[in-house]
Amino acid sequence: MATINANFNKLASGYLFPEIARRTALWQKRNPTLNVMRLGIGNTTEALPQAVRAAMKEKIDKLGDRRTYTGYGDEQGDTYLREAMVEYYKRWGVTLESTEFFISDGAKSDAANIQQIFGEENIVAVQDPAYPVYVDSNVVGGRSGFYNTERGQYDGFVYLTTSEEGNFIPTPPNEKVDLIYLCNPNNPTGAVANHREVKAFVDYAIANKAVIIYDSAYSEYITEEGYPRSIYEVEGAKECAIEISSFSKFSGFTGVRLGWTIVPHQLVCENAEAGILNGLWNRRQCTFFNGASNISQSGGYAALFNEGYEESRALVEYYLGNAKIIRDGLTSLGLTVYGGTNSPYIWAKTPGGMDSWEFFDLLLERCHVVVTPGGGFGPAGKNFVRFSSYGHREDIERAIESVKEHAGI
DSSP, X not given: OOOOOGGGGGXXXXXXXXXXXXXXXXXXXXXXXXXXXXXXXXXXXXXXXXXXXXXXXXXXXXXXXXXXXXXXXXXXXXXXXXXXXXXXXXXXXXXXXXXXXXXXXXXXXXXXXXXXXXXXXXXXXXXXXXXXXXXXXXXXXXXXXXXXXXXXXXXXXXXXXXXTXXXXXXXXOSSOOSEEEEESSOTTTOOOOOHHHHHHHHHHHHHHTOEEEEEOTTGGGOOSTTSOSSGGGSTXXXXXXXXXXXXXXXXXXXXXXXXXXXXXXXXXXXXXXXXXXXXXHHHHHHHHOOOSOHHXXXXXXXXXXXXXXXXXHHHHHHHHHHHHHHHHHHHHTTOOEEESSSSSEEEEEOGGGOOHHHHHHHIIXXXXXXXXXXXXXXXXXXXXXXXXXXXXXXXXXXXXXXXXXXSOO
């Protein structure tokens, strides 16, 4: 008799982004002549860098000739790209080996799949607020109890609560945990932990034989000194951390799909000596994954150097310019805002202690602007909303003007 994975029944109803889409669609149905301005989901909008497009077109042409056609590549990623990633990380003073890189179809799938190489009994720590995939993948993986509606959290997880007073930077847990999910720069708060703050987690993980799952997908948005672009800038991190990242928000690959995960050979945990976890992730990828698109990989390679890197950096600066427009506009209304300087996201406090979903509805109804309710990321976000800087400049300007004119704040 076939049965379902009952852990899916533990998931709280209404994944955040489909719920936003549902509410927006209902509003649009009631107001068919009005346009919605979207400052919610972090989906890039600007054209792919020219050098990236050229590299991908060249690869397509090679696929059109039987003499240069290639089929399956290495499940770990093409060697030339992994070797290029080694050079890319040297920008931050980080030395890695190509066999520690695993190229994938994006950071989100890796962030969900990486938990498969760890035991079901592992105790998981996540930030509050947190990107939902860290939580939901471990619920489905059987590491939580049921959703506690009174607390707005899952039983069995350890939540690292953040606050305004602490600039939304978590501190290591007081109790022993096994897996720690960190996102730096953070989605959704836009906060960025400095070297000292990241080192505190590295020291904790080493002392407790824990493993940090470190999402650095927004690292190229760091514009100020004193913040690590990679966790491996911090001494000891290779012994206790897996880093996950992506070309999505750096080079506009949200639809092209390309990311990577680094599993150092030195990484250890409670019952695995150096090299074991690297081998397990390699086995997982070889068993369940046929490798990233060879077309995407050629584009990723082009994004790492010369014109491709400069053009990708220009994209980042464009979105950071959008973020400044959003920050300045919301600040002019007297709202308290965070992020937007080393991050594409602006974390805005709702006026008068309003619930985040209530403020979402207000902005949609009065301003025709869609944002992301902070409560969808966890209880600590219940009085915040996330504005995304991903959009055409003219649309960002129009949306913020609408908020300033019609929100009634």
